[in-house]
Amino acid sequence: MPELVSMRTDGDVAVITIDNPPVNAMKHEVRVSLLDLVVRAAGDPAISAVVIACAGRTFVAGADITEFGQPPRQPTAIAIIEAIEASPKPVVAALHGTPLGGGLELALGCHFRVAAPGTRPGLPEIKLGIIPGAGGTQRLPRLVGMDKAMAMILTGEPISAREALDSGLVDEIVEGDLVAGAIAFARRIVAGKRPLGLVRNRDEKLVSVRDIAAFDAAAANYTRRAKGQNAPAAAIAALRGAITLPVADALKRERDLFLELVAGDQSKAQRHIFFAEREAAKVPDLAGVKAHDIRKAAVIGAGTMGGGIAMCFANAGIPVTVVESDDEALARGLDTVARNYRNTAARGGLAADEMEARIRRITGTTDLAAVADADIVIEAVFEEMDVKQEVFGRLDRIVKGGAVIASNTSYLDIDVLARSTARPQAVLGMHFFSPANVMRLLEVVRGAATSPETLATAIAVGRKLGKVPAVVGVCHGFVGNRMLRLRSIEAERLLLEGALPQDVDAALTDFGFPMGPFAMADLAGLDVGWRMRKAQGLTAPIADELCERGRYGQKTGRGFYLYDRGSRTPQPDPEVERLIVDAAARRGLARRALGKDEMVERLLFPMINEGARILREGIAQRPGDIDVIWVYGYGFPVYRGGPMHYADSVGLRYIRDRLAAFAETTGDERHRPAPLLEELAAAGKGFASLRG
Numbered sequence: 001m002p003e004l005v006s007m008r009t010d011g012d013v014a015v016i017t018i019d020n021p022p023v024n025a026m027k028h029e030v031r032v033s034l035l036d037l038v039v040r041a042a043g044d045p046a047i048s049a050v051v052i053a054c055a056g057r058t059f060v061a062g063a064d065i066t067e068f069g070q071p072p073r074q075p076t077a078i079a080i081i082e083a084i085e086a087s088p089k090p091v092v093a094a095l096h097g098t099p100l101g102g103g104l105e106l107a108l109g110c111h112f113r114v115a116a117p118g119t120r121p122g123l124p125e126i127k128l129g130i131i132p133g134a135g136g137t138q139r140l141p142r143l144v145g146m147d148k149a150m151a152m153i154l155t156g157e158p159i160s161a162r163e164a165l166d167s168g169l170v171d172e173i174v175e176g177d178l179v180a181g182a183i184a185f186a187r188r189i190v191a192g193k194r195p196l197g198l199v200r201n202r203d204e205k206l207v208s209v210r211d212i213a214a215f216d217a218a219a220a221n222y223t224r225r226a227k228g229q230n231a232p233a234a235a236i237a238a239l240r241g242a243i244t245l246p247v248a249d250a251l252k253r254e255r256d257l258f259l260e261l262v263a264g265d266q267s268k269a270q271r272h273i274f275f276a277e278r279e280a281a282k283v284p285d286l287a288g289v290k291a292h293d294i295r296k297a298a299v300i301g302a303g304t305m306g307g308g309i310a311m312c313f314a315n316a317g318i319p320v321t322v323v324e325s326d327d328e329a330l331a332r333g334l335d336t337v338a339r340n341y342r343n344t345a346a347r348g349g350l351a352a353d354e355m356e357a358r359i360r361r362i363t364g365t366t367d368l369a370a371v372a373d374a375d376i377v378i379e380a381v382f383e384e385m386d387v388k389q390e391v392f393g394r395l396d397r398i399v400k401g402g403a404v405i406a407s408n409t410s411y412l413d414i415d416v417l418a419r420s421t422a423r424p425q426a427v428l429g430m431h432f433f434s435p436a437n438v439m440r441l442l443e444v445v446r447g448a449a450t451s452p453e454t455l456a457t458a459i460a461v462g463r464k465l466g467k468v469p470a471v472v473g474v475c476h477g478f479v480g481n482r483m484l485r486l487r488s489i490e491a492e493r494l495l496l497e498g499a500l501p502q503d504v505d506a507a508l509t510d511f512g513f514p515m516g517p518f519a520m521a522d523l524a525g526l527d528v529g530w531r532m533r534k535a536q537g538l539t540a541p542i543a544d545e546l547c548e549r550g551r552y553g554q555k556t557g558r559g560f561y562l563y564d565r566g567s568r569t570p571q572p573d574p575e576v577e578r579l580i581v582d583a584a585a586r587r588g589l590a591r592r593a594l595g596k597d598e599m600v601e602r603l604l605f606p607m608i609n610e611g612a613r614i615l616r617e618g619i620a621q622r623p624g625d626i627d628v629i630w631v632y633g634y635g636f637p638v639y640r641g642g643p644m645h646y647a648d649s650v651g652l653r654y655i656r657d658r659l660a661a662f663a664e665t666t667g668d669e670r671h672r673p674a675p676l677l678e679e680l681a682a683a684g685k686g687f688a689s690l691r692g
């Protein structure tokens, strides 16, 4: 096995190479060896410069996240950076891939940085609920200026190699062999006797931002969007130190804030999601199964979802044929797609030539035969079984052998659809979320007959489209919508019991959801659910009555809320309040004031209970999969880790007891604690204990 960190010499230049696949995370053993070699090189009279590089696909992509939450072990990255700064010889970081987090901080501690084209450096700690803890908030603004540093640290997004060069983050882009280029760079530094200034002592880019008021105004743009989260405010506090404190004090402040965050619940939840996201697409019996190559795709239906799904393929560089039932619907669908692209381009999100290229990758037709050579076909026609079955039957006669045939259905039985073909092994569900070109979640629904190759291909396609695939089994509504249904029932019940739509929505937005259930329902259109309930003989007392009055939500300017012409801002409506009060009176219900905490429990605990049933039935493989689905598909606040992680943090005994009490008062059997929840609660365990 190659050493984790090794050193070789190239003349008088020492090259230290880190080799810890897959992403060269700086785990404890790496830190120990790296420190040792940096100190040795610095003290070796035969060495006049040092290059730090990495083997494999990337420069250090950060600390080893699995070590967080454990007692810190020396040396930390800070000790390594201090050793580099104490070196009398230039230390050059040779960057490639994704130098992230502690990896970029290590590079910022070096005297110089060179990078391969395509390198994408960043400080993504905020996405893990923490802030850089090894000087990133102090050294980055000194190199690239406060505005850019703030943007990088507060969004966590990496920048391109070009931006890194232009902003001063790297000193040179090396075409060709990176390490050879870094060695040549180091030799030029030595030959030119360039002084070894330390990044921490640079001040020129901070002089202009000593204006605290301007800093605070810029910071507010980020913290405003980060309600409820601790890391953004801490990042701002640390960055502020760069302009208000001596650097040593500011570094200490950053470290203290980092340590506090890393020990906190929010970071724990976000780390859980980081790993759960990567696990959700893993299926034990798929090991070694190869995904098919996808060169051409087809989408059936160019409505809300079909258009968005086609954009996903076009964005990923895959040509896609869109099939509609008639010319008019096709033109409408393609127009919407083109308008979406033009809006993105107009906002500066897409270059004009790239926009054109993407639009060109989408071909429209009304002839289903055009999908004959597609490697994957995704059906997104009306949510009606007979319509879909007919489409699947026809696809079976047209689509080439080996291709994947997927349905974007929200609720319908994939196994029934599969049986409408003579090749059920090629069929599965690929449930995208609206807007499909934006939302990251992809529920991959494995049918009873779906072959491992079909499943592996769908997962690989999902990744290629930039989605987060989560594999689930067949049931009505799969994981996400099945749980959502319980929340919707409860939200209506809360109205009858005493709340107003704005109260219920506020309870959930305060909890951290971007939108409450009623604002969400108005956005999606109340008529959709109404039609579905009617077909199934179900009711939702308030929503049904709103629909009967022609209040379909934003599209009609009125729903649970009122909307001014062209506005998307929900305004409470006295007519809705009267409607609710009357509906409660007709049922003989005495309305009462409901507290926010009570509402949150009433909305979330039944969902968690359903999650327990879903796990027991094997519809979801792991609690973390459910969490990923809720975070990426339904806006569950990532810093609470998804419903099942949140349940563990609340304690399952408490949830079980509350559910039992709800069952008594509502008489709703679905509130009876699920057997799995009962068992875990009785054993004093959490859902996390189910991990194998």
Ligand code: CAA
Pocket: 022, 023, 025, 061, 062, 063, 064, 065, 066, 077, 098, 100, 101, 102, 103, 124, 125, 128, 131, 132, 133, 134, 275, 278, 279
């Ligand atoms: N620590 C531990 N494991 C990590 C890791 C890390 N920093 N980064 C990635 N991994 C693991 C993943 O869990 C995954 O494991 P499995 O194969 O077992 O699922 C494997 O490495 C490959 O990762 P991806 O599947 O994500 O690979 P990718 O090529 O799609 O993406 C990446 C690579 C861009 C580096 C991405 O993994 C990533 O964003 N990683 C996290 C980077 C990060 O957040 N770094 C900052 C850490 S915090 C820090 O550094 C602060 C500090 O020091 C004070």
Ligand code: NAI
Pocket: 300, 301, 302, 303, 304, 305, 306, 323, 324, 325, 326, 329, 333, 380, 381, 382, 383, 384, 387, 391, 408, 409, 410, 411, 431, 432, 433, 434, 524
């Ligand atoms: P939509 O009504 O906007 O679009 C459906 C399109 O399919 C229409 O343009 C229609 O002309 C076309 N179509 C109907 N029959 C056809 C046929 N035989 N051949 C070709 N085209 C045909 O519906 P939407 O919202 O896009 O939903 C499509 C599917 O996606 C449904 O199964 C729905 O449950 C599912 N879905 C919807 C989500 C949403 O938020 N709208 C979210 C996730 C899934």
